[in-house]
Amino acid sequence: MMSTILDVKNLSLSFRTDEGIVQPVRNVSFSLEKGKTLGIVGESGSGKSVSTKAVMQLLPSIASVDQDAQINYTTKSGEVLDLSKISPADPQMRKIRGGEIGMIFQEPMASFSPIYSIGNQIMEAILLHRQVSKRQAREIAIEMLDKVGITNPQVRVDQFPHEMSGGMRQRAMIALALSSGPQLLIADEPTTALDVTIQAQVLNLMRDLQAELGMSMIFITHDLGVVAQVADDVAVMYQGEIVEYGTARDVIKSPQKPYTQRLLDAVPRLDNVTPPKPLKGARRLIDVKNLGVEFEVRKKKMFRTEIEKVRAVSDVTFDILKGETVGLVGESGSGKTTVGRAMLRAIDPSEGEVIFHRKKKGDIDLAHASEAELRNVRAKFNMAFPEGPVSLQTLAGDMLRNFRPEMSLVFQDPYSSLNPRMTVRDIIAEPLVASGLMKDRDAIDERVREIAARCKIDLEHLRRFPHAFSGGQRQRICIARALVSKPKFVVCDECVSALDVSIQAEIVDLLRDIQAELGVSFLFIAHDLAVVAQISHRVAVMYHGRFVEYGPTENIFFNPQHPYTKALLSAVPHPDPDAVFTPIRIDGDMTYPVAAFGADGIQLRTPSPQECLSGLPIDLVEVSPGHFVACHIDGASSHSQPKVPELV
C-alpha cells in the first residue's frame, strides 16, 4: 500500500535581485511516497536546496513561488494541502513545520542557537507539537538523544552546542527534528560538514531511524555515493531544473541524460579505480625524517599567558620521489595540513628533518635552514631541470639559474588565497617577482603566459582581477602561481575539496598532465579518499598526528592492514546502489595492532583486552615491500630485527 505524501508540480521560484529577476528553480516536479527516500543531487547553485525550502516556506524575503506551482502535501490525518498557497504566517503552516515535516541542515553548529542548551531547543520542538508537560518533554528529549546514539543523554541534554563535537551535534539535530514526530524529514546536506567515518555513522543512524519510524525522507546532497546508499528515487538537478528523475538504480547504473553521465563519469570511485603504479627508478627528491610539530596554545591568564604545547604531528617519516605524487589522507585534525606546511616551512617543525636532495649543490635540511638560506633555496636554486619540455632555451645564463623557487603550495580555498587587489597576471608572477628571480617584465610576461596556457587559463583573463572568476578558474590560477617558478615540489592542500565534482575532475586531470610534462612531485593532501586514489603513487594515512599506514596506493586501498585504515575505507559510500555499506565503527581511542616477527615473516594481531599497550612505543613496520603499518612491536619476538623504514 503506497501512498504519495508529497507531490510537487511545476515549481518555479523567482528571486528579485539587484540584477533583476532571477529564476533559480524552473518547472521542478517530483513526488515522494510514504516511507521512501528521495535523493536530490546536484552541484552548487543547481537549486536543490531552495526548492525544498519552498516546501517549508523558508525562502528569503526576496523570493516568490510562481503561480502555477503546486506543492501537494498529505498530512498525517490524510488531508491534502497545497503548501504553496498557504501563507507562512498561517497557524496551519506552523503545525506542518516540525510537526509534519522536520528539517536538518548542513551546519550542525550553526543550526543550534549557542545560548540555549540542546535540551532546551529539543524540548521547544516537543512542546510545540505534542500535548505533553515540560517534565515529559524533557524525558522525551533524553530518550531521543539516547536513540540517536548520544551516550550519557541525561547530562548531554543540559549541555550547550559548543560543548559537543560536530558529529554529536548533528545527532542532536536529528534528535530534535524527529522528537516532534514528523512523517517527512528533509535533510539538506546533513553529512557534508562531517568526517567520513562520522558521516557513515550518521547515515546509518538515519537509515535505521527511518525504517523504525516509517518516515519519508528527502535527502539533498552533492555526493553521489551518499545518495546511492540512502535514496530509493533520485532527482538530478542542474541549473534549476531536474534533468533526470527515476529510481536510484536506474539513474546511477544507466543514466540517460548527458549531464548525469558526465556527472557520474567525473565522480572518483574508490570501488572502481586504477591507482598509478609506484614509480620505478626515480631519484629521491625529499626525505622527511621523524618530523614533529608542536603548537603553542596561549591561554590568557590574569598576569601571564600560560603556554600549553599541543602535539599536532609526531614522528612522521617518509620520502617523495622525483615526479611522484604522495597522497596524504586523514580526517580533520589528523595533522595532514600541518605536515604539508611544515615541509614548506610555512610553519617551523619542532623536531625532525626535511631533506631536499639536489643533484649538484648537495642536500639541504629544510627543517633547520635559516630564513636567509630558505629564501635562497626558494629563489636561486641553481640546478639543472632535466625533465619536461620546458622552454628553457628562451632564457639565458643567470636568468636561467635564478629561475627556480623550488617548492610551492596550492591552497584549499581558492577565494581567500588570491589577493583580490592584484590582477591575475600579477598574482601568477608574484613568486618570480617577490623572490627576485626575474626582473625583466617581458620575460616575466612570457613566463606567465606560458604557465597560464598550460593551466588552461585564457590569456585574455590575465588582465582581470580574481573577483571575475569562479572557484574552478581561481584554482587554476592558484596552480599556475604554484608552478610559475618551476618548482620541483608542490603541496596541494585539499586543493579540490571546495570544488564541484566535475571541476574537481578537471583539476585532477590538470595536475596529472602537469606532472607528466614537468616531472614535478606532489604531496596531495585530501580527505576524499577516492580523489587521492586516482592521483597518488603512494598514500599515507594519518590519525592523531601520526602515520598509521603508508605504502603503494594499491596496497593501502585494496589491502589495508591497519584497523583505522580499514575503518576509514569502509566508511566511504560508493556510488553504487548495490554496494554493501557496512562501515566499521571505532569507539573511543583506537588500538594499534601488535606486530610479531616470526620465522615466516611479520604477523599482525589485535591486542587482547588484557594487554596494556598505552605506554609502548609505536613503530612503522614494513609488512610488505614499501608498505608500512604503525604497530606496537611484540617484545617476545624481538629476536628478529623489526624493519623500520630505511632512509639513506
Added chain:
Amino acid sequence: MLRFTAERLIGMMITMLLVSIMVFAIMEIPPGDYADRYAFRKYSGTGVNVTAADVEAIRVELGLDRPMLVRYFDWISGIVLRGDFGQAFAFETSVTKVIGDKVWLTTGILFATLILTYLISIPIGIYAAVRRGSAVDYGLTAFSYMGLALPNFLLALVMMYFANLWFGADIGGLFSKEYQNAPWSLARVWDMLKHLWLPAVVLAWSAVAYQIQTVRATMSDELNKLSVTAARARGVPEKKLLLKYPARLAINPVVSTIGFDVNRIFSELPIVAVVLGLTELGELLLKAYLDLDMNVAGAILLMLTFAIVFMNFLSDLLLAWLDPRIKLGTT
C-alpha cells in the same frame, strides 16, 4: 563563574591603579603648583608683596616640596584609606565637603539616562531590523545620524528653549528654587525627579542613536542565522522566535557596551550641566578646571573614571551570565 569574577575583579583593580596614576599626572600638569596659586589667591589685591621665600614656605607647609612619588602615595592612600581627597583650594575647605551630595545627584542623572537609553533603543533597534528597508527604518537611520551630529550643548539649549516655552521658566537645574538648598526630604526627591527628565533626555540622545544602530546591526545579523531558520523549521511562532533567538542575542552587544555608554554620558555631562544649570559633579568639574583647582578636578575625574571601570566590570559579569560561551572561554 567564581573564578571568572575573581579574574575580572583583579583586572578592574589594575585598571583603577593605572587610572589613578594617570589622573594624578593630569593634576600635576598645570604650570606652577598650588603654592603659587594659593599665594596668588591669598594675597592678590591685598597689596602684600609676596616673595619667593613666602611661596616656598607655603610649599613646605602643604608638603608640596616632597617628590612626586611620595605625594602620589600620600594622595592615593588618603583616598583609599580615609576617603580623603585633600584640600579644595578655591573653596578653602576639603574636597569631600565641596563634592558633598553631588555624587548622588550625578548617580541619579546617570541611571535615569541609562534606563531611558535602553528603554528606547532596544525595542526600536529590534523593530528597525525586523522591518528593514521600511519607512520607519529609514526614519530611524536619519534620526540616529542627527543623534550623532547634533552637539549636546546645542540640543540642551534647544530643549531648554522649548521647555521654557511649554512648561514655564522653572525647568533648568535639578531643583526648584525652594528646594535648592533645602535638606533632603521626600518632597525634595520628588522635585528632583521632576527636573531629571530634561538632562536625561539630552544625555540619552546620542547614546540612543548609537545603541539603536548597534541593536539593529546585531539583530539583522542574527535574523539571517541558520539557527533562526532551524527554529522556524520546527514551527516556532514568529513572534516567540524573534524574541527567543535573535532579540535575545541582540541585547548582548548592548550589555557589553554599558561602560562605553557611561563613558559617553560622563563625557558630555560637564557641558550639558553648564547649559542646563545642573549643580552636580560635571558642572563642579568644569568650574574646578577653570579655577585650576586640581584637587577637586582630580577627585571628580577619578570618581567618574572609577565609576566607568566598575560599570565595565558589571557589564562583563552580566554578559558572562547572559552568554554561556563566554565563561567557558570558547567564544
Added chain:
Amino acid sequence: MLKYYSASQWTLIWWRFKRHRAAMLASLVLGLMALAGVFAEFVAPYGPVARDTSYIEGPPQLPRFCDQNGCSLRPFINGSKTERDPVTLRAISVPDPEVRHYIGFFVKGDAVKVLGFIPTERHLIGLQDTEQKIHFWGTDDLGRDVFSRTVYATRTSLSIGVIGVLISFVLALIIGGVAGYFSGLVDSVVQRVTEVIRVVPIIPLYMGLAAAMPKEWSTTQVYFAMTLILGLFGWPTLARRIRSQLLSIRYEDYVVAARLSGAKAGRIISQHMLPSFTSFIIVDLVISFPYMILSETALSFVGLGLRPPSVSWGVLLQQAQSVRAIEQTPWLFIPAIFVVTAVLAFTVIGDGLRDAADPYAEAK
C-alpha cells in the same frame, strides 16, 4: 562586464561609492566647506574681527530683488538708519526702504592675503558701494559680521580636525602596528595602556589638559596645543582597529601565499597587507573626524579650548550660550548649522565608504 572584470580595487570602491547618493552629496557639501575655509580671506567679505559699529546685534540682511520701489535684476539690500525704540528709547537700526545697496561679485574690499601670500583687494561677494557693508547673517554684540566670522571659523575648526586626526592616525599606526606586529608582552602592555586611556571620559580628560594651558599663551600656541591634545588622546580606538586588522590579515591565505613565494617582509606589508587594509583605515579616519570637531567645539564652547580673538565654531557659539540668545539673536546659532552639517557629512561619507571599502564582500 569586461570593464568590471579588469577593474582594480580603487575603481570598484569608487563605483560603489558613487552609487551612494547621500555620500556623494555629503562629499560635495564638505568640499565646498573646505574650499571656503581655505580661501576664507577671499570668500569672507570682511575680516573676522572687523567691527561695524553702526550695525550691532543686527539681524541678517537677506538679498532681495524687489522692494516697495519696484524690482531689479540685480540683488540688493536696503540701507538702514538709526531710530530710537519707542518703548525703551534705545538706539536701534531699522531698514531704510528708500536706499538700495547693490550686491556684486568680485567687489573691492579690504586688502587681504589669500592663503597668507596672494594679495588681493577683491572679495567673492559684497556690496558694490565700498562705503557700505552687508551682513548676510547679521552681526554679534560687537558688530562683527557673523558670515565672515563663520567662514574663518570653518578654516580653524576643519583644520584642527584634520591635524588632530593626522596626529592620532600616526600615533595609532605606530602603536597599533607595534602591538599587532610584536604581539606577546609588548602587545599586552600596549593593550592595557590603551584600555586605561579609553576608560577615562574623553571630554573631561581633554578639559583637564586644556585647562593646563598657560593663560598667557598666544592664540597660535593655543591652536597648536589644542590640535596636539586632540591628537594625542584620539588614537586608542584607531590603534585597536589597526591592531586587529593587522592580526586578521596576517593569517589570510594570500598573505601566507606571498610569504611562500619568497617575498620579504617589506614586500608582504606594502604589496599584500597594506592595500587591503588602507580602505578600512580610510573609513576609520573619516569617521573619527566628527569626534575631533565636536570635541573642539565643546571645549571652546565652555571656554577651555580656543580663545578669542581666534575664531572657531566653538568660539562663535560661546556667544550663544543662553536661552536668551535663542530668543533675541538666533542668527548667532548659524555656526551650529555648520557644525551639524560637517559632522553629518563626515558620518554619511564614512558610511558610504564603509559600504564601498570591501568591494569583494559580495562577489564571494
